[in-house]
């Protein structure tokens with residue numbers, strides 16, 4: 001006998017036993033009728049769904065007074081208001097008629113679409129989706145149709161004929177033909193979805209369908225429908241004129257088809273570019289393009305600025321170019337010196353000198369351009385220690401300065417130039433374009449300001465902390481509407497004489513200041529969530545407080561507060577509608593006031609409100625979906 | 640184990656009567672010691688005895704209130720420029736690794752050389768890859784810290800400190816948060832570093848490590864160095880009762 005130990009064989013891996021698939025009856029019993037209480041809740045829920053669905057679908061599809069033609073007829077008005085009505089002679093043709101300027105809107109949209117498509121490629125958005133998700137959606141839509149057209153009819157019969165209840169609702173008498181076809185479609189969707197599901201089995205759970213591909217296909221279908229669908233229009237100019245079905249005008253269908261082409265083309269160009277450009281460079285260029293595109297589209301493309309005596313009295317292009325060039329060169333020299341490693345105490349002297357110049361520039365009459373450029377020089381000198389250093393790095397820093405100065409010059413020339421595209425509204429813009437401009441500007445301005453406030457509030461310096469706390473508490477303590485009204489009532493008194501700032505700019509500034517206070521509180525939450533070890537590790541490596549903030553704390557803090565920031569973006573988007581109170585004609589103001597106010601569309605208010613709600617919802621819903629994806633993607637870096 | 644290295648002539652760290660309070664609680668009660676170039680010092684002692692506070696004072700993560708600390712000829716004071724300079728000369732490895740979770744391993748290692756030492760990216764990345772090679776994980780460069788095991792994370796943390804080309808390395812219980820099977824891989828990296836001539840102060844309870852590479856061992860208790868000596872002295876005839884008690888508990 002040897003003393004050999006016999007080890008038992010390692011047991012084979014076993015799979016967990018597979019549960020038999022549940023039929024719909026079993027599922028309903030388990031989930032809807034498991035206990036008397038849940039049965040009761042299910043019945044109540046069904047009843048509520050019945051009442052609401054009947055009322056809502058009845059109104060949307062069948063009510064005699066529904067006015068969907070008010071939506072389609074006024075679509076352009078809702079989007080851009082009276083945009084193309086030029087008043088300057090620059091946009092009158094030879095016969096003295098205003099030239100249509102809509103192409104400016106389409107170009108802007110095209111740029112946004114192209115940038116979106118390129119971003120989808122370079123940030124690798126998308127990925128695959130399981131067919132089961134699609135079949136599930138088909139089943140749910142089919143089930144919904146059946147519930148509405150079969151379920152509601154049956155329930156109507158049960159309640160009405162058997163028990164004598166009448167729950168009303170908007171003329172729920174669809175024709176037999178409508179019933180027949182809808183029920184057929186419902187059965188096909190539900191049954192087809194179930195059959196495909198069954199046939200695919202487990203393969204249906206594999207993620208094989210490209211999300212981007214699916215979205216592209218959907219876009220093709222929607223744009224294709226524009227060409228074939230016919231919309232009801234009023235046949236005459238009288239309010240009660242009968243409706244006729246007409247194809248959608250080419251001024252809508254053609255540009256959208258081009259937009260679709262732009263989307264596809266940009267996407268494929270992006271795919272090609274990604275082969276030759278590294279992702280990091282691509283995403284950087286795109287980020288910059290997004291940031292620059294907004295002011296350029298709003299100030300240059302949409303406004304079409306002019307610098308002649310008529311549209312911009314007293315403006316001198318040469319002055320601005322000279323000042324810009326001077327700042328570029330002299331400022332550049334100062335920054336070059338300040339970023340020298342051996343600058344030492346001199347840095348403080350330079351900062352002090354620029355500080356004095358800034359105070360001086362604000363106390364005497366001076367071009368805004370000079371005041372802001374001085375600030376820019378100060379920022380760059382302050383950042384020189386952090387971002388300067390070796391010659392190669394300094395050169396890059398200087399290049400950044402040149403870029404900024406070129407952009408600042410360009411921007412101020414745009415701002416000072418007059419509009420040659422004008423509308424008869426307090427702001428040069430209206431409709432959904434105005435909504436978007438307010439929303440994006442407020443987010444762009446309030447983000448850096450909010451981050452600064454958050455830093456101030458968490459700062460160890462009492463003066464910064466006090467100022468930030470005071471600002472945040474005061475701003476948050478007063479309703480947004482109050483601030484918006486104040487912006488146009490009080491601000492003109494506080495502005496330098498002769499500064500003619502349009503209402504919508506004042507509103508944007510106040511709204512951004514308001515939004516920044518909330519932004520600051522969100523960001524502060526993120527800063528507090530970061531473990532002390534992160535900061536210690538960073539400073540232990542020799543990084544300065546500013547570097548630690550920029551590279552370590554802030555990126556992590558912002559990541560953790562993405563959900564809160566998106567929540568705030570959504571709230572900001574919705575609350576842009578408050579500007580209607582001070583007379584700006586944004587999307588909602590047009591939908592609930594202007595359109596129903598036209599004699600031809602009298603009585604369209606309810607329809608317009610449903611449409612407006614739906615329109616806002618599409619955007620907010622996309623934002624929240626996008627943020628969920630972003631969270632998931634950024635989650636990779638965390639434990 | 641015989642080491643070929645010879646200690647330097649100069650004291651690279653000088654501490655004279657260093658005292659530190661947290662509010663009313665005195666965490667350091669007058670620490671006086673000199674540490675030579677290329678010396679490896681292991682600090683042991685019961686929990687709460689001030690070991691961490693001591694080494695954190697050396698790169699001024701904690702500020703001492705009395706006494707003097709001179710690192711590489713520069714006295715630590717409230718002058719900001721000194722602090723940044725000292726911190727870039729003194730590397731530190733933490734018990735909890737403290738890697739930056741939002742950056743890849745490579746970015747973790749290149750960040751400070753690029754922004755503090757102002758090295759061009761290419762150079763910083765080349766150095767970083769060489770260091771990751773040295774600690775044995777070059778293939779993990781593109782991953783995020785969260786995707787690595789504890790032992791690998793701690794080795795990245797060591798590489799991150801080394802990337803700054805420090806003259807002194809501080810380790811605060813670098814293996815205490817690790818699963819037993821990962822301790823060795825980190826200690827091996829530290830041994831190699833010690834043999835290469837790095838000045839090191841290591842807070843650890845790994846007595847095998849102390850015996851093998853330490854030039855000197857400090858025993859801390861109640862905020863001061865109670866006993867110091869060679870590893871042989873400590874493991875053969877420690878003189879203090881408290882040292883004996885402590886060693887009997889952990890050995």
Ligand SMILES: Nc1ncnc2c1ncn2[C@@H]1O[C@H](COP(=O)(O)OP(=O)(O)O)[C@@H](O)[C@H]1O
Pocket residue numbers: 661664666684685686687688689690691692693
């Ligand atoms: N930031 C702090 N605030 C208050 N007390 C502290 C702080 N850091 C450490 N201490 C106290 O100082 C003493 C020494 O701590 P430490 O140096 O971490 O000990 P060790 O590392 O030896 O376990 C402990 O009693 C601890 O509670």
Ligand SMILES: [Mg+2]
Pocket residue numbers: 690691692811812
């Ligand atoms: Mg400790």
